[in-house]
Structure formats: structure tokens, C-alpha cells
Amino acid sequence: MAASEILVTRPQPGCAVVTIDRPHRRNACDFAAWTDLKSAFETLGADTETKLIVLTGAGGHFCAGDDIVAFSEARSDVAFAQVWRDRIQACYAAVQATPKPVIAAISGVSVGGGCSLAMCCDFRVGDASARIGVPVAKLGLVYPTIQLQRLAWLIGASNARKWIYEAGIYDAAESHRVGFLDALCEGDAVEAALRFGAAMAETAPLSIAGSKAQLNAILAGQVEPRRAELDAMVRRADESEDFREAARAFAEKRKPRFTGR
Template structure:
């Protein structure tokens, strides 16, 4: 049985963590596989948006701590492990296509790390979010702390990291950890992304790059890359198609080129 399942339909890919018996705890191999999956989506014209979800009742309880004695036992192993984790979240955040985390049940630690890297977090009423690093003597990685700070503000970020508490859906939304609550988070995410998938890919990619960079503070945005994204969109066939569709009063047919 695969630990990660990928399915595609109508331009939306669904990536499912598939270890329900372990509450979708993420192994080192899974961190690396997720990085590869999201990196490949960048060049996949059939994928315009992505839903990240967990099989069964939980999104993910986080990293599989049962492996830590063998793969994260000292400073060097911990550093190597964080490289894999950051590569995974980096691939999600860098993908120039919208990504929604559909959260049910537990979304803890490494699971929260995955969700923070997504563009949006939709939860159902069973969702419980938290970062228990202070109960494990783990310092959360810089990139994830940046994302947490950008979403929740400094007071909530400190509360979340210092306390290691778990927050139910309504409270998590009030703190900025969840954007929307639905009876069926996965279905709501898919419907939302189906709408976005009709919009211009170059516009979304440019906006995502700029917003992610600006949200991380000084030095987070490469202005040259940002300008290149503006220039590519301005000289694209999609831009010409958008103008034609506007003049012809019809829906545009964007191709991402």
C-alpha cells in the first residue's frame, strides 16, 4: 500500500497521506516523496491546483517519531532531517499553483508544517491544530516559523509555539490557522480550486511568488524574479487571450503560456 496517493481530475490534483492506522504520521521517506511530487507538478500542464489531505479521520499527527531514534538521534541527523522537511514545504510553497490543505481531525507538528506551506487551509469541525515542539525539545524550523508568523501574528505565534497547546477548529480559525470551516473540507477545497483552475496560471504564479516573498519580511522577495514574472505574463498568449475574451464577452481559455 502506498503511503502517498496522487489522483487528478479536471485540473485538480489530490495528494493524500495514506497511513490512517498511524494517523498519517509522516516518515522521512514521505517527506522526500512529497517534495518530488510537488516539484513535478510545476511542469504538469494537467495540474492547475492541488488539494492536500489525509486518509481517514486525521490530516496528520506530524512526523513519525517512532523513527527518530534511528534517523534523528543527534545534531547532524537532525540537520539532515530538517533539510528534507524544508525541501518538502519549500516545494509546496514554491509551486506556482494554488494549494489547499483539507484538514480533518489532528493536524499537529509536521502536519501543521505541511498545512502552513499551503496557500489555504480548509478545516471541518473535527479539526484540531497544534505544534507540540515545546513538549519534545524541538525548535521549529525558520521557514515554518516565518509562515506561522505571517498567518497568525506574533502574539498568537508565540502562544502556539510556547504552549504546545491544541486548538479546535473555531479557535484555530480565529487565530489564523484555518481560513474556512466546512462540513466537508475536501469537497469544499475541490470546488474552490475548480474555480481557480479557470483563471490565468501566470497571474496566480506571479501573485503567489510575490505574496509569499513579501510575507516573510525583508529580503524574502527577489525583485528581479518578481519582475520577470510580471514580464512573462505581459508578453504571454494568455494575456492576449484574456483581452480577446473580454472584448468578445466570453470566458477566457487560459493555457499557462
């Protein structure tokens, strides 16, 4: 079996860094990489020791999207080509649904499917080399509706129209100006992303999970269909040991020690 090109490291307690390690393709993902990336986020999402996740790419680039060469070879099998497309969407969904803060650390290109992947993260931190874009209009394609919805959430409808219609690649400063990048950094983007999320890693995991599920539902217009699930998450937090620990810590004038229970 070939070694996975999705690497998971733990640079400090409670924090995981997921790296797409396909620098020969600017970290464009083939079927195996999309599959392993999905599995990595599902595993980390269920891991109670993980409080913060940073997603990045090796070799100076975040992700160039789907591996067009590999996908072109698979297109002759119509059924498998659809399985491939579905796997990409399932990977995006796994990243977005991960009940932990997820921060994209972006250097170099983050285009097409790579841009989509970054948008599924909660936040995006980029260095000066970051280049962001969705050049579907130069390829004669239409961006999937759910991805365009995410883009419009982040940068607003007018900016989303401009990005899509122009099919441009935008530098770090412009991407930050319109709100795609939450922060610009000097130096290493992964280290900056870990600093960006440091305070989040110290908060109550059940609170983060519930709030993230609520925000995802609100933005997707899915509050009512998910009402029972969301209400259950509120009740679970109300009844949690973490809530009782927060009350004790407040009374004792100390920092709470959250366990996610």
C-alpha cells in the same frame, strides 16, 4: 521497491489531490514519505494540466508531523539525521513554492510538522474534527524559525505567542477564529477544498504563479534579492498568449480559455 505512501489522484480535470496515506501513524511522515511528498509537488508544479492542488491525509487525519519512531531509529547516524531534517525543510519549501494554488483539506490532527505542512499551503479548509497545534514547549524543543515566521504571518504575533507558549491543541472553531483555517466546512474536507479553489482553477496560470512568487517574497522579506526573477515573471505575463486571450474574450464578451502560455 515499496509502494509510495503519497497518493496523487485527479477527481476532476485540472485538479489534483495529494494524499498522505499512512493512517497507521496518523499520517506522520517518515523519510520516504517526506521525499515522495516533495517529489509529488515538484511534479505537479511543472504539470501544465494541473491548475489546483489539494493536500490531505487518509483515515481521518491530516498529518501528525514527523514520524518520531522512525526518526528515533535514524538518530544514531548523525549525518543521516541531518539529511532527514533537511529533507523535511525541502518538502515544505516545495509545497510553498508550487506555482499553483494549494489548499490543505484538514480533518483530525494537524500538529507539529503537520501544522507546518498546512502552513506551507496557500489556504486551509477544515472540518469540525480538525485539531491544530504546535506542542514544542511540551517536548522541550524550539520551533524552527521559518515555521514560526509562517505561523505569525497567519495568526499574528500575539496569537502565535499564545499557541507556542501554551503548547495547546486548538479545535476547528478557534483555529478559524484566529485565522489559521480560512474556511470551516460540513461534510468532506477534500470536496470543500475543491469547491473553495474552483474559481482559482479557472484563472490564468502565469498570473497565479507570478502573484504567488511575489507574495512569498514579500512575506519573507526577499523582494530585493528576488527582484530580477519577479520582474521577469511580470514581463512574461505581459507578453503571454493568455493576456492576449483575455483581451479577445473581453471584447467578445465570453469567458477566456487560459493555457498557461
